[in-house]
Amino acid sequence: MSPTESDTGLRTLKKQRTRQTIAATAIALFLDRGFDQVSVAEIAAAAEVSKPTLFRYFASKEELVLHRFEDHLGEAGRVVRDRAAGLTALDALERHHLDRLAARDPNTGLTDDPEVLAFLRLVHETPSLSAHLFDYLAADTRALAAALGPDGDVAARLVAAQYTAVHRALARSTLTRLVEGQDVADVARTAAEETVQAFALLRGGAGAYGF
Known part of the structure; x- marks a missing residue:
């Protein structure tokens, strides 16, 4: 595997892990407090990402669950x-x-x-x-x-x-x-x-x- 291919693979893996972390964090909060009682800002903070980053992975709050x-x-x-x-x-x-x-x-x-x-x-x-x-x-x-x-x-x-x-x-x-x-x-x-x-x-x- 070339260095470029290796870098691409690592970036892809990092994106997958970030997406999984955001989703898992959101669902845990929803199950604990209820879907309507948790804001996107709270999810982003708990997952240690920005709101714009969260929305790059999930187009809506609902998609955090329904994906x-x-x-x-x-x-x-x-x-x-x-x-x-x-x-x-x-x-x-x-x-x-x-x-x-x-x-x-x-x-x-x-x-x-x-x-x-x-x-x-x-x-x-x-x-x-x-x-x-x-x-x-x-x-x-x-x-x-x-x-x-x-x-x-x-x-x-x-x-x-x-x-x-x-x-x-x-x-x-x-x-x-x-x-x-x-x-x-x-x-x-x-x-x-x-x-x-x-x-x-x-x-x-x-x-x-x-x-």
């Missing part, structure tokens, strides 16, 4: 595009959701980690965060629609929107049970049952279009 969902953007579309031959789109999405439940993926609303549960509650119980989450969901819905059919296909757009709504409803139902203190294993079983029921309902309408 954690970035890894899931386009996930449903990828599942559909990469599905095995002979498997319908809805079959692939159902299998994927059941697999993620088994893995305790927080994106399904299911977790046995108290810190992750607190994070999910923060997102869903803070109005501004919950509202901004719809931007991520909208992007995910568009990606799924593109995987389901050609651009402008109304059936693909409708099925994608229905899937997004079902996924969100399932996650909220699961998260609500956990917040109420129900046993994680019991919640997991119920979540799996509700997933099968939800996709059966989806197939009742979407199946007519070959999805």
Whole structure:
């Protein structure tokens, strides 16, 4: 590796660490005091960066939290595009959701980690965060629609929107049970049952279009 390549790698690593530090600091403050009770200035000071530096890494206060969902953007579309031959789109999405439940993926609303549960509650119980989450969901819905059919296909757009709504409803139902203190294993079983029921309902309408 040349000196120039080494310097570039170090700068990239430093930026990644700075971004992680800012985000971790912000989320810790939000969980301790509440999202609306913490200012951007306080986050910057705690992370030992300036406000302009913070905004170079995160465009908004909400993004300090919601960036954690970035890894899931386009996930449903990828599942559909990469599905095995002979498997319908809805079959692939159902299998994927059941697999993620088994893995305790927080994106399904299911977790046995108290810190992750607190994070999910923060997102869903803070109005501004919950509202901004719809931007991520909208992007995910568009990606799924593109995987389901050609651009402008109304059936693909409708099925994608229905899937997004079902996924969100399932996650909220699961998260609500956990917040109420129900046993994680019991919640997991119920979540799996509700997933099968939800996709059966989806197939009742979407199946007519070959999805």
